[in-house]
Amino acid sequence: MSSSAAETSSMFYSMILPSTIHNKMLRIPLKFVGQFGDELSSIAKLAVPDGRVWQVGLTKFGRKIWFDQGWQNFVESQSISAGYFLLFKYEKNSIFRVLIFDMTACEIDYPYEDDMACEMCVEISEEQFKHEAELLSRKRKMEDGLERDEPNAEPDLLVSLRKSGIYITEKYKELYSTEELERAVYIARAFKATNPKPNPLFMIIWKANDKPCREVYAPARFAYQYVDEDSKSVEVQAPSGRKWSLGIHWRATGGFFLAKGWAGVSDYVHLTEGDICIFELVRHRDVVFKLHVFHQCSKITSWREKFSLVSII
Template identity: 45%
Template sequence: MASSKIVKPKVSSSMLESPFHFFKVILPSPPGDQKLMIPPLFAIKFGHELNNAASLTLPNGRQSQVSLKKDGRNVWFRDGWHEFVEIHSITTGYFLVFKYEKNSRFRVHIFDTTACEIKYPCMSEESENVKDEMVDSEDCVEISKRLFAQKSLKWNCKFGASLENSKVKYKCDPGSKKRKKEELAEKNESDELDLCDSLGEMGIYVSKRCRISAEGKKRAIRIARLLKLKNPTFMVILLPRDKHYAYVPAKFANEFFSRDAQSVKVQVLNETERSLHIHWRHKGGFFLSKGWAELSKAKKLAEGDICVFELIRKEDVLLKLSIFHA
């Protein structure tokens, strides 16, 4: 009778170093609970290498910074987690998959209650490297056309190389790509500044991120003239991501809001006032976050719609919202 011998399988170093995944199902939480606990097994395995802050990266490239709270073997995502949840409209029943990439860096995929992955807000090429901050083109407009072209060129060449490796022919022409990007950047910058100047003459603030067609620009100006507003006002021309949050221009925010403001009331026509959460940007201006997604859904807001916010009460600030669908 042949003897049997148990042989332990060898585990390669590559297997040990492979990325670690875990998932979290979002469950109902007590009011004021604004943190998410990391699975204990993960904390035991990697807790020693976690810093005080973690980076969360979505498939669209957007990165958010959240603090990590440690208590023995327990670890939570804490400061910044609530904003991450609000920005992406994460609610009870959502399913999040985390891929740990070392050095406190995580890639996150978000699935809604249909069990399908959500559609992430688009990221512009200019903001591909921006971290811990939601970006609007008010800053991007100030980026030189030369830098814009260089980034585009770098991306195109990388893309060409990846396609070549996949046995798909793709020709990267640095010269023509650079010229096209420079022309596009120059045209967009001119259009944006023209719209800002036109609305500014009527006392209406607007973010310089408004990249819309010539017809859309005319429509925005036509609406502004029609309203004949006398109170401080700002306009938001909706982009795809604006169903999650809406940006309040820095000049308007800094002039009429104190930096410690955490919420603002908004009223549509004669409806009940809604309280919306404020998420300040480091460079000024803020986003309407918590409560905005609900309002956006209720009013069926979509890309191209124009929202006009008029400041009608300075004490216990109240903004009157007028909506013009595309």
């Protein structure tokens, strides 16, 4: 095995599911265990980028290994919730470096407490991690059939969204960057992970400078399947519970726009460029949508440098 392949195989990622939070343990992937399980001791060390380290027990049963005793302390200290995404890089001597991403696909601001007992034992190298993350991304692309000869070629990310049960119109595909679509796929999967049986959904990416994307368009596929074509208005509920009744304008080719009143909703939830909105259909007969807003984050540039979401599509 080449040194690059060995470095790549020492990394794995994990989506935090509701069951992970409930069970207060996290299972390590079997593929990783098959290669490194024998050298893991009964105690692992988890190091976050600010240099702090947590000791976490490892429970072994056959070829299965879990982060167990002490895992819950790590989760609580980092305020990890269902839908979060963790990237692990195995060093040696049962030491793992960990990056933590929240449901907006942004790396978290790692909380620091002066009086927290921790052990400074791992030096975090930003450039080294960037290199190793790129290796993992390339490997995942090959495994998933996403390796492409043309450097600017893109996977059909809208298909990935539809497979996740979330619709986004292809009409404005050229207005969305690959990074925005990758982030949309991540948020869709995180949303599905925290809502195993969600209601029907559609998604928009807010583009303040492009008139078509300042309007909310429910894709034809979604509208045809879930909304009666005789409907003249819908209700939208903000995360705070506030409600609006909005008129809708049907297109001759299918799908509809949220018409008069949407500007008030967008102002209320403070939409800015790149924000992602999920419209969850919570009541069919009178057409009521619950609005979920995922604001763009200021740390997106550093996140892209560290890890590409192409590797999880």
